[in-house]
Amino acid sequence: MDTEAVRSFVRAAELGQLQHAADELGVTQQAVSKRIAALERELEIRLFTRTARGVELTLDGQAFLPHARSIVTGVERAITAIRPNSRALRIDVLGFRSGQAVILHDYWRSHPGTDLDVVTLRAADPQVAVAAIQAGDIDASFRTITDPAALPRDVRMVHVLDFPLEFLAGPRHPLAAARTLTPAQLRGHRIWVPGIAPRCEWGVFYDQLATELDLRIDGAGPNFGVEVVLDTLADSADVATLVGNRDRLVWPAGYDLRRIPVVNPTIAYPLSLLFRATDPPPGLRGIIDYFRSLATLPEPVWRPFWTRRSAA
Known part of the structure; x- marks a missing residue:
């Protein structure tokens, strides 16, 4: 199975647009279409249906997606295994249109030497992000654990912005x-x-x-x-x-x-960053400082209980 075809399928599924997937992968939309078509022929199923907004997964595509993600992750891990310290700093955001992603993009544009891989786990439960950090799948996540007792000792959470x-x-x-x-x-x-x-x-x-x-x-x-x-x-x-x-x-x-x-x-909606507590990636410090340097909010401000509790 062509792993680049699988990667193209995964990005198209996550972004909902073949052109957006092509832009991320650095190829043409036609190349992405051909890869996915070849994958569909090999699997003998349809993975997508086209809509006015882009593409949507078929039921077979939905069933194949988590396994395809595992294939892509496995390939990336294999490459990392033979190229120590080669992987970009991988940060999970809630969505590519979210304010956290917008500010992270601003940081990347002002620090062009930063090797950054922005992903979204597509999971509502922040413990999924914690597990991904512990497993080494991601380096950090813009998620919040609202109950400090539920935060493992090997994962740290810092408040970065409101x-x-x-x-x-x-x-x-x-x-x-x-x-x-x-x-x-x-x-x-x-x-x-x-x-x-x-x-x-x-x-x-x-x-x-x-x-x-x-x-x-x-x-x-x-x-x-x-x-x-x-x-x-x-x-x-x-x-x-x-x-x-x-x-x-x-x-x-x-x-x-x-x-x-x-x-x-x-x-105010508080934004936190999760990352491993010991030996965090050095590139995170600059990102945290950048978020914290942004303008504070005019008083009075309403914040949820976990920010009040951890204000110190």
Whole structure:
């Protein structure tokens, strides 16, 4: 089996676009298409269906994906085994459009000599990231363990940045014309955050946010991706959501969505970095310092309990 074809399949599955996979792999879209077509012929199944947005996995493709990831990981480990210290610094982010990925990209652009491999584990449970760090699959992860008792001694967690959240709504929402909003003004309005998974850090965050600030957080429905959320907001007069101020969101001009800062207090989502406690990769220090050098938030600020507890 052609391992480059398997690698192309994995990246296309994770990114949902053949062109994006080609850009990451440094080849043409036609090359990626040919590799995947050859893989489908060898397996005698269809791995993808094409949609208006790109490609989606078939049921067979979904079944093959975790095994394909194992193949790619095995090849990478084999190469690493014969090239000591050759692997790039591998950091897990929640998503390539997330604010953490945006800032990490800014760091990489300002430090062009940094050998960086940015990945996403596609797992809501932060313990998956902990296990990947312990196994050496990744060097660090922008995840948070909200219960310090659940953090193993061989993994360290440091707080690196607070993201202020913004209110995102369509033009027909009753708060759409506001320049800023307070949490008190959000009370009673439906804030839709679909697909909040058990044991995820943002589930803990939104539970506490709803309780302490008396907000209506609606986690109903599966998460079909940010595009579906944006589509829904554009057509709705009563649904809104909260997004990080650094999250990279793009929507059609006709949607006329509004990103409105939340103040008095600013709602802060704390960002932490997990990495091995002993002998961490030296390149992490510069990344941590870069994140911590960014502007602090104007007071007053609301933060969840684990940041208050670990403020020292």
